[in-house]
Amino acid sequence: MLDSKSTDVVWHSHSVSRKDRSEQKSQKPCLLWFTGLSGAGKSTVANSLDCALFKLGMHTFLLDGDNVRHGLNKDLGFSDTDRVENIRRIGEASKLFSDAGLIVLSAFISPFKSDRQMVRSLFPADEFIEVFVSTPLNICEKRDPKGLYKKARAGTIKHFTGIDSVYEAPENPEITFDTSRQSVDECVEQLIELLKSRNII
Template identity: 60%
Template sequence: MSNLNNITWHEPKITNEDRRNQTGHGSYVLWFTGLSGSGKSTIANAVSNYLYRQGINEYVLDGDNVRYGLNKDLGFSDDDRKENIRRIGEVAKLFVDSGKIVITAFISPFCSEREQVRNLLKEGEFIEVFVDCPLDECERRDPKQLYSKARSGEIKEFTGIDSPYEAPENPEISIRSDQLSVEQSVEQIISYLEKKNII
């Protein structure tokens, strides 16, 4: 049962716009999505490093890292994955409100859940970055040996094997990580942000 009848929203005195004026840049979510092994975390952290060196307030929310704390009670069923993304969406919204650029790296396999996060934010505050890498290349890399475990039955409901990945239809940015280096991928993302005048 919802407890919304027993709580009151307190309007803050310092607004999101105040924080953006203080930092001198916009605040939004760079939402990296793609298969395990596609390079999401590597590219996301490289973008973070670039922005940090430019004096830009940013923070990375990584799928594995978040499961050590905030989402450690969740498994990998479809329902738990949906809840994982719902929680991260709410956290990302708080970061945006604080004036930061939040960079997320989550498989986030379902279009509906990514769209749910987009709808939490204002127009232009959700930038979907599809790290597009063929399944066979992700399996060849298999940095965490997860595909081999999924193929052997050790891991159930693994995205790309026995659970679907729904690729974005119209991402703001699409990175072919099997064709581009990390540096080239970062350049493509930064070029997009500069063209939109949001860094």
């Protein structure tokens, strides 16, 4: 029996191009990929940047790890295999939003270098921006905004990144923040400047 997932699938080209959609919005599409431990400040910084860009009249969309697991990825758990699939789906979704001409912000722990590289490979070299929120584990665990570290230490949550599952830190991210040393406003200001320097906004 033939594999129905790999046959009779033909790419359909659209009349309105990615370039057309980008020019209509007077911005350059890109993906800002926020990675770091739980509690590092990824979602907080990404949300604040999203608000700042919206006020500047930019067209954006924010994808957040917990929110996506309520819908698109609700069938996935937290095993290594499911984490890989989680990031693969988000990478493809981010590419679709980018093809629509949007500035996409994705905030995911994304602990594996190979997964982040896979997402990077979907984008032109100058349109993927890896944002490493490098807040130390002890600070993240002290914050523990969702009580997840406490549960992981108690053994009620398995495969928790930083406790019993590895986090592979980026080696050459486009930009790095430590939210135990920098304010959210400082992080957003630096990201805005980076986007301007790349002629994205």
